[in-house]
Amino acid sequence: MSFLDEVPWNDAGLIAVVAQDSKSARVLTVAWMNREALKETVERQEAVYWSRSRKRLWRKGEESGHVQKIVEVRLDCDSDAVLLKVEQVGGIACHTGRESCFFRKLEHGRWVTSDPVLKDPSLIYKK
Amino acid sequence: MSFLDEVPWNDAGLIAVVAQDSKSARVLTVAWMNREALKETVERQEAVYWSRSRKRLWRKGEESGHVQKIVEVRLDCDSDAVLLKVEQVGGIACHTGRESCFFRKLEHGRWVTSDPVLKDPSLIYKK
Numbered sequence: 001m002s003f004l005d006e007v008p009w010n011d012a013g014l015i016a017v018v019a020q021d022s023k024s025a026r027v028l029t030v031a032w033m034n035r036e037a038l039k040e041t042v043e044r045q046e047a048v049y050w051s052r053s054r055k056r057l058w059r060k061g062e063e064s065g066h067v068q069k070i071v072e073v074r075l076d077c078d079s080d081a082v083l084l085k086v087e088q089v090g091g092i093a094c095h096t097g098r099e100s101c102f103f104r105k106l107e108h109g110r111w112v113t114s115d116p117v118l119k120d121p122s123l124i125y126k127k
Numbered sequence: 128m129s130f131l132d133e134v135p136w137n138d139a140g141l142i143a144v145v146a147q148d149s150k151s152a153r154v155l156t157v158a159w160m161n162r163e164a165l166k167e168t169v170e171r172q173e174a175v176y177w178s179r180s181r182k183r184l185w186r187k188g189e190e191s192g193h194v195q196k197i198v199e200v201r202l203d204c205d206s207d208a209v210l211l212k213v214e215q216v217g218g219i220a221c222h223t224g225r226e227s228c229f230f231r232k233l234e235h236g237r238w239v240t241s242d243p244v245l246k247d248p249s250l251i252y253k254k
Contacts, residue, residue: 073233
């Protein structure tokens with residue numbers, strides 16, 4: 001697919017990806033994709049990332065059910081980041097059971113947890 | 128500053144940063160910070176990035192005047208990305224004169240420019 005050729009994959013073959021909730025507009029996650037992940041994301045219309053720690057494709061929601069359905073895919077001006085607008089199934093993107101992974105806010109020089117846990121992770125990940 | 132010590136800077140000493148407009152909620156840019164850039168961002172309350180191409184601190188808006196005033200600084204769950212909520216001076220974050228750097232949208236397998244130029248770049252960068 002030609003749009004894949006326009007992405008200047010970095011030395012590790014990856015591009016940074018921001019996922020944003022299409023309704024709440026919250027930035028949910030920052031993750032990475034390789035060529036195969038972006039191809040599959042567009043084909044499935046669900047977010048597929050490259051897990052750098054597990055070194056394999058990571059179909060977001062494969063364990064939690066918290067799939068990210070694609071609403072829009074955007075590319076930035078210097079082609080080094082992708083923006084996904086998504087419908088976040090379950091309203092939870094973070095493995096901690098919160099809406100967004102960005103749940104810590106800098107306050108007076110300290111990172112303070114400012115967002116509630118919406119669902120206990122032990123109820124999300126049952127394995 | 129202790130909050131800087133909690134950031135697990137990558138091998139290049141950097142962390143990915145997403146800037147989001149606090150009013151329009153649009154994702155404006157993805158850039159990078161080193162320790163000094165994050166420290167200075169918090170001190171000045173204006174976004175300071177690390178330019179990987181120019182290999183120097185990049186005080187966003189230093190040439191264009193399109194400064195990003197800090198509204199909020201957030202850190203994600205695995206501490207590998209920072210989210211800035213900003214007031215984007217001039218309403219233009221992109222060097223192309225558009226609100227956001229994410230002005231291309233994937234449509235039927237092609238990246239299509241979907242956002243208008245708000246100001247001619249030749250009028251922004253007068254040097």
